[in-house]
Amino acid sequence: MAERLYREIGQKIRLEIEKSALKVGDKLPTERVYAELFGVSRTLVREAFIMLEIEDLIEVRKGSGSYLKNTLASQVSLPEISDVGPFEMLQARQVLESAIAAQAAISITKADIQQLQETLELEGAELNSVEKANSADREFHLLIAKATQNTLLVDTATRLWEMRDSNPMWNQLHARIKDSSYHGQWIDDHKDILMQLKKRSESGARQAMWQHLENVKQTLFSLSDTDAPDFDGYIFAQPNQG
Amino acid sequence: MAERLYREIGQKIRLEIEKSALKVGDKLPTERVYAELFGVSRTLVREAFIMLEIEDLIEVRKGSGSYLKNTLASQVSLPEISDVGPFEMLQARQVLESAIAAQAAISITKADIQQLQETLELEGAELNSVEKANSADREFHLLIAKATQNTLLVDTATRLWEMRDSNPMWNQLHARIKDSSYHGQWIDDHKDILMQLKKRSESGARQAMWQHLENVKQTLFSLSDTDAPDFDGYIFAQPNQG
DNA sequence: ATTTCAAATTTGGCATACCAATTTAGAAAA
DNA sequence: TTTTCTAAATTGGTATGCCAAATTTGAAAT
Numbered sequence: 024m025a026e027r028l029y030r031e032i033g034q035k036i037r038l039e040i041e042k043s044a045l046k047v048g049d050k051l052p053t054e055r056v057y058a059e060l061f062g063v064s065r066t067l068v069r070e071a072f073i074m075l076e077i078e079d080l081i082e083v084r085k086g087s088g089s090y091l092k093n094t095l096a097s098q099v100s101l102p103e104i105s106d107v108g109p110f111e112m113l114q115a116r117q118v119l120e121s122a123i124a125a126q127a128a129i130s131i132t133k134a135d136i137q138q139l140q141e142t143l144e145l146e147g148a149e150l151n152s153v154e155k156a157n158s159a160d161r162e163f164h165l166l167i168a169k170a171t172q173n174t175l176l177v178d179t180a181t182r183l184w185e186m187r188d189s190n191p192m193w194n195q196l197h198a199r200i201k202d203s204s205y206h207g208q209w210i211d212d213h214k215d216i217l218m219q220l221k222k223r224s225e226s227g228a229r230q231a232m233w234q235h236l237e238n239v240k241q242t243l244f245s246l247s248d249t250d251a252p253d254f255d256g257y258i259f260a261q262p263n264q265g
Numbered sequence: 266m267a268e269r270l271y272r273e274i275g276q277k278i279r280l281e282i283e284k285s286a287l288k289v290g291d292k293l294p295t296e297r298v299y300a301e302l303f304g305v306s307r308t309l310v311r312e313a314f315i316m317l318e319i320e321d322l323i324e325v326r327k328g329s330g331s332y333l334k335n336t337l338a339s340q341v342s343l344p345e346i347s348d349v350g351p352f353e354m355l356q357a358r359q360v361l362e363s364a365i366a367a368q369a370a371i372s373i374t375k376a377d378i379q380q381l382q383e384t385l386e387l388e389g390a391e392l393n394s395v396e397k398a399n400s401a402d403r404e405f406h407l408l409i410a411k412a413t414q415n416t417l418l419v420d421t422a423t424r425l426w427e428m429r430d431s432n433p434m435w436n437q438l439h440a441r442i443k444d445s446s447y448h449g450q451w452i453d454d455h456k457d458i459l460m461q462l463k464k465r466s467e468s469g470a471r472q473a474m475w476q477h478l479e480n481v482k483q484t485l486f487s488l489s490d491t492d493a494p495d496f497d498g499y500i501f502a503q504p505n506q507g
Numbered sequence: 508a509t510t511t512c513a514a515a516t517t518t519g520g521c522a523t524a525c526c527a528a529t530t531t532a533g534a535a536a537a
Numbered sequence: 538t539t540t541t542c543t544a545a546a547t548t549g550g551t552a553t554g555c556c557a558a559a560t561t562t563g564a565a566a567t
Binding site: 073126 | 269335356357363425
């Protein structure tokens with residue numbers, strides 16, 4: 024496994040917080056207490072505390088102690104998401120990301136366009152590595168959300184991608200899509216989206232993004248149709264984009 | 266300020282990554298190098314590295330070094346909802362909920378319409394209680410999301426409303442909006458949305474929802490203009506709905 | 508020239524020790 | 538008894554040092 028130890032400690036501390044039924048605002052045991060409890064140095068506990076602090080679960084105050092800042096419940100990023108099928112996910116992305124793209128067309132800056140351009144070139148270059156191509160794909164879509172300059176829209180898009188990446192079924196399919204001959208169209212789609220954004224065309228960007236995800240759905244459908252595992256029951260009403 | 270030092274170091278490292286134009290996969294300078302560069306101990310640099318690792322920006326490999334895992338651009342500062350202003354929130358709702366409404370127009374059922382009808386009547390009746398009116402308002406919008414029959418869209422809409430309800434500034438304003446003479450138009454807007462959904466008009470529902478939230482923005486603006494606290498800096502580019 | 512493999516080097520992992528801010532305890536003053 | 542103030546204890550902050558994994562080097566074998 025070879026996980027970094029501080030993560031293990033952090034997880035143990037989470038469990039301790041749960042067992043002790045600590046409420047928001049309550050004081051946690053000190054670093055030294057946890058160190059002795061787990062039989063490790065205070066350094067490691069401290070690192071685990073930093074992890075939990077970055078995750079916004081606790082707050083650390085010098086000379087005073089550490090305090091629970093949020094509930095454990097608010098930590099978990101949506102539990103039942105793994106039950107969401109690829110088609111349902113793609114439909115949600117279609118609805119939301121096309122709207123975000125339309126908004127981005129209004130507020131996008133030259134710098135944003137430049138970054139999108141660079142990412143697009145990376146996508147073309149990195150098609151040998153599925154890993155990197157996926158990362159560039161994600162980057163492209165999130166940059167568009169960022170171009171709206173609206174925190175909540177960025178947050179929404181990010182959440183969608185986090186869910187996608189944590190969905191095992193999607194990962195399985197993604198590799199095959201990227202291997203398929205569709206990769207060329209994938210890039211063409213992105214080029215089209217970028218072009219509409221450059222033109223600052225609201226409806227153009229909306230439609231280009233919609234069509235892109237429509238194409239992904241089609242590819243996914245044909246792959247799962249011919250080849251594949253069981254994706255029945257994931258098909259939804261297909262909106263006709265007006 | 267009294268910020269914890271590792272955060273400062275982490276920020277400096279981000280700047281260094283930017284200055285050095287490091288690409289994903291590139292190796293970072295070692296902890297010892299940064300320690301000397303910033304004139305601090307390796308411990309602090311290590312803590313900063315942990316912070317960046319939690320943020321998924323870098324990957325740390327024992328005995329080997331640390332590597333850039335994601336671009337700085339893809340870094341999303343996890344949203345501290347409390348400092349999202351009402352106008353930013355309304356803009357996000359405008360973009361997302363109008364898209365959701367359009368989708369709902371396609372898949373809505375008679376039962377959904379019936380429920381919306383009932384909720385709408387409740388809204389008219391309960392205008393004496395701000396509390397209940399607000400609850401009915403929320404119900405109306407969430408029912409539309411449910412009508413899409415897409416889990417993720419429901420989830421997205423729910424999240425938006427949770428954030429709205431936890432934003433103190435919004436709550437403060439909401440009461441005043443509900444008190445104002447705008448309440449009548451509020452209900453008319455909802456009636457219009459419901460009518461478009463009945464007609465199953467995708468673009469009609471989209472525009473009706475957009476216009477509704479546009480009206481809310483206008484009301485909010487006029488209230489904060491005449492009366493109120495300091496809402497400057499929350500104003501965004503206003504998309505012209507096509 | 509190429510390959511192999513072990514020793515040296517590099518790099519992150521972890522622990523101990525001491526520092527500084529905060530809190531607490533208790534004695535002195537009122 | 539209550540308040541005030543100071544010193545001791547508590548708690549997180551930072552630095553140093555040694556350990557272990559990974560990488561690199563270079564000499565020996567082929």
